[in-house]
Amino acid sequence: MSTNRNSTRKRSSYGNSRYGKGGRRKQPRRYAKAKSPLTRRQRVMIQRTCIAAAAVLVVVLLILAAVRMFREKPEYTKEQLASMEAFLEPDFQVDLLDINEFSRPGIASDPINGIVIHYTANPGSTAKDNRDYFNNLQTTQITKASSHFVIGLEGEVIQCVPTNEIAYASNDRNGDTVSIECCHPDETGAFTDATYESMVQTTAWLCAKFGLSADDVIRHYDVTGKDCPKYFVEHEDAWERFKADVHDKLVFAASEVTKEKVKETRGD
Numbered sequence: 437m438s439t440n441r442n443s444t445r446k447r448s449s450y451g452n453s454r455y456g457k458g459g460r461r462k463q464p465r466r467y468a469k470a471k472s473p474l475t476r477r478q479r480v481m482i483q484r485t486c487i488a489a490a491a492v493l494v495v496v497l498l499i500l501a502a503v504r505m506f507r508e509k510p511e512y513t514k515e516q517l518a519s520m521e522a523f524l525e526p527d528f529q530v531d532l533l534d535i536n537e538f539s540r541p542g543i544a545s546d547p548i549n550g551i552v553i554h555y556t557a558n559p560g561s562t563a564k565d566n567r568d569y570f571n572n573l574q575t576t577q578i579t580k581a582s583s584h585f586v587i588g589l590e591g592e593v594i595q596c597v598p599t600n601e602i603a604y605a606s607n608d609r610n611g612d613t614v615s616i617e618c619c620h621p622d623e624t625g626a627f628t629d630a631t632y633e634s635m636v637q638t639t640a641w642l643c644a645k646f647g648l649s650a651d652d653v654i655r656h657y658d659v660t661g662k663d664c665p666k667y668f669v670e671h672e673d674a675w676e677r678f679k680a681d682v683h684d685k686l687v688f689a690a691s692e693v694t695k696e697k698v699k700e701t702r703g704d
């Protein structure tokens with residue numbers, strides 16, 4: 437510290453004697469420069485670091501934009517999806533719940549971003565039993581619960597709530613998802629083959645209907661950590677297989693509708 441002060445003093449006396457008045461005017465500037473907390477080298481370093489950081493930021497933003505574009509690139513055209521939806525539509529019975537505050541509040545959904553799979557946790561009950569249970573909640577008032585679709589032990593499908601209205605099934609995701617409750621014969625929560633087949637088809641159909649992919653299919657467990665659907669929570673491999681089967685179903689539907697389209701164009 438003292439060495440600095442000495443050198444500054446030396447420089448000022450040198451300036452005075454050499455340049456006289458004019459030199460004195462210049463002195464304060466030189467003095468200020470010498471007192472700057474950063475050396476020229478440090479300032480250059482900081483500038484370079486800032487430029488490098490900005491360059492890195494630009495590169496990162498470009499990568500993010502590219503990833504986003506890639507992810508948002510729709511896999512199928514709207515026209516393809518409409519044909520796939522028609523191709524995949526399962527036989528289902530529409531047996532809507534009465535509008536009531538316990539199971540069908542009649543509130544419009546947000547745009548649909550996902551399909552949520554559930555199990556009834558009521559072994560041996562049928563799709564109709566579960567539909568009626570939901571509808572009777574307006575009387576029993578035990579709880580608030582419902583689902584857009586229920587898939588039964590024989591693979592039968594009942595729609596309880598229109599897909600443009602919310603159902604009380606998936607907690608925080610009630611607003612932007614469609615729910616499917618699935619029946620099961622016993623406590624393990626495993627599904628019958630008929631139920632499973634119907635689940636794959638109904639889920640793939642809803643994916644086509646809402647322009648979603650198998651990656652948008654989730655378990656109730658993924659929303660709240662609840663053990664639902666039990667079998668798919670306890671058997672991660674079975675859950676992955678289910679999603680792969682939904683994906684394959686969509687791919688199959690896409691190839692079938694493309695074949696149809698080619699036939700039409702050729703006039704076969």
Ligand SMILES: [Zn+2]
Binds near residue numbers: 555665
């Ligand atoms: Zn559930």
